[in-house]
Amino acid sequence: MLSAVEALAHLLKNASPVNEEETVPTQAALGRVLAKDIASQVDVPPLDNTSMDGYAVRSSEITQVGTVLRMAQRIPAGSVGQSLETGTIARIFTGAPIPQGADAVVMQEDCIVQDQNELVQINSVPNAGQWIRRRGEDLTAGKLALTAGSLLRPQQLGVAASAGYAQLPVKRKVRVAAFFTGDELSLPGEPLKPGGIYNSNRDTLLGVIRSLGCEATDYGIVPDRLEATRAALRTASANHDLIITSGGVSVGEEDHIKPAVNAEGRLDLWQIGIKPGKPLAFGAVRKQQQSDQETWFIGLPGNPVSSFVTFLLFVRPFILKLQGRSDLSSPSYLMRADFDWLKPDRRNEFLRVKINAQGGLDLFPNQSSGVLTSAAWGDGLLDCPAGQGFKKGDMVRYIPFSGLLS
Template identity: 55%
Template sequence: MSDAKPTAGAGRAPMMPMEEALERLLSQVTVLGRTESVSTPLARGRVLAADLVSPLDVPPYDNSAMDGYAMRAADVAAHAAARGGEGAVLPVSQRVPAGSVPKPLEPGTAARIFTGATVPEGADAVLMQEQCEAIADPAGSGLGQVRINGPLTPGLHIRRRGEDLRVGQPVLTAGTRLNAASLGLAATAGAAALTVAARPRVALFSTGDELVLPGEPLGPGQIYNSNRTTLHALLLAMGCEVRDLGIVPDSLDATRAALRDAARDADLILSSGGVSVGEEDHLKPALEHEGRLDLWQIAIKPGKPLAFGEVTTGGGRTWFIGLPGNPVSSFVTFLLFVRPVLLRMQGASQLAPRGLQLAAEFTWTKADKRREFLRAKLSDAGGLQLFGNQSSGVMSSAAWADGLIDLPPGSTVQPGQLLRFLPFHDLF
């Protein structure tokens, strides 16, 4: 998983700003265009591929927002006036539970009603039961009477037909990444299934003879392959189908064979490690044989080296992204570059994360010429705390953190300074 820096030279190109690198990626990757129908409860995290339009008004009828009594406000005012300003007393003419069809409200009466029940025709207000007093009939029969003990105005506690959705109104637009609330809205409109973008097919592998799978014994000079697990989990969180090709040996022939194998049925090939220009980094010559490759030096920390290209053997084209091998570098560059590419492939309308402006609770004096992404946690007071070791090899910093601080080049930080924070819960 070498991240060795290329030898500096007079003709070496300057580091590329992150925005430029991302623009180059997104300008070349296209929407896959494959769609499928998925049961609405199972569509969380998927990208909607077709607008959902409401076939009905929601709610479909005026209904009560409270348990109480439905009545006419004018009747209450008239009865109160007739009683010399004392609280009006109305006979109860019907009982309306949710799911029933009420009769029109008889003039001068009230209807006992429950939350969600249809408001009877003629009623224009509902008074909650806590502001009413039920009075039994003197003869002990019928539905009794109700004393009005609270103020009443037309429209009180009535949810009007269509106040949430109207027939023909767009409910959700294509490109929306579906969450629990949007699925609930779709169900409100009666959608049992949704047309969503098909899952991107991603082939994943790591390079490096020093890598060993967790559970196997470590030999001299070997380390466990954490990137495989991290990237696999991130790909699943992004709604991908993942084919794990494991660890590819450090040889040109093995790397070329892995690329050809991956290109058979993948939309994207993702690797970690081997994206530098050391003697044991074989991705560059392998991609040059099997397609094309650009090696970029991005002006970010961690994660400077990034590779992008395509495998064209077999007549098709499969995109390739190579991430650095250091675990935090791989993790961060996935979030910054692979995540928006996967969203673009699915036709998502929102590719960039939405940052928060939060106050620092630390001091940072080590200004860097690159744009830095620092691992930080939210404090109980709502500020940002910094992990002590920001090395690209310390994965515990990412596991401890709640997100990344997006720190501009050349920046230092003092307590109380507002910083742009990218929460992990919005990134994956």
């Protein structure tokens, strides 16, 4: 069995970003992946401006507290004032351009207006440059604003807008097909079959796929039959970049994923040394209408925690690379374990844990791969290397769910 590191490296080595790009309005680009570097079209800010409501002054004219000067003009945001005359100051509001001749701003709280707003007493001695935002201090025209491969979050959209972009070049969405095998499965709202269970993996996996900004196609539950599985693979391969299945990847008589994928394409990887999630399949399925092209295939275990964990650790970075994103690694931190783990498995374990009020990690009491409530309760995963235990108080690698679901 490959280790988790080896398996992920194998998947990422095979993944290449989709080639197609499109241009969308900046407002519609949230959650998309930037296809090209963009440089600022303007200086940001375009002029020196004030970061405070107050008075624009020549600092050399205010050498002591209590200096009184005449207010000669008023400059609201969105207007440009006149050159500041000697012995005068300008009332100025946040964001307004600094008038020529002024080199500092005194906050209004440090000033007292006298003589019907014509005279102002300055009660602090300003330093040159204070409360002034310089032209181009954020971006200069022609400077790189955002790099290709960036996930466009709200703050990236704000940068693009400030740089003058009403539209952005983005990668097209990755198209993912999903189906679920198991004659025991029923959909919520249907009566349970004798010996059956509701299909939780469908909602979990489709939810994660969509949260990553993919176009998801749900092919539902496929019967535990070899030909039905092959037919589902052929159909799903037609217009998708990736096929994801859940269940049927073990070695039982009713597990048909392995022979089906081998018949419709190829299988490169089978089983990895992690817990939960040992049975993980990776390969490709031939496109029926284009026999020289393939659709990537990843088969996940059927147990709900195994399916969820292997998706986050392996499928997520694979999809990110297909999207052309540059941030493929899972965020992780060293945190304190507030429990003992003295009987480690020979496989790399990923334990469901929660951050407690003391800043340590608590363990969900039941770590079974079938107990999905452990993932709903937890804040993330504790990465326990193969064969290595730890004691309460030891520092361990923690992977938050919050960094894996976007």
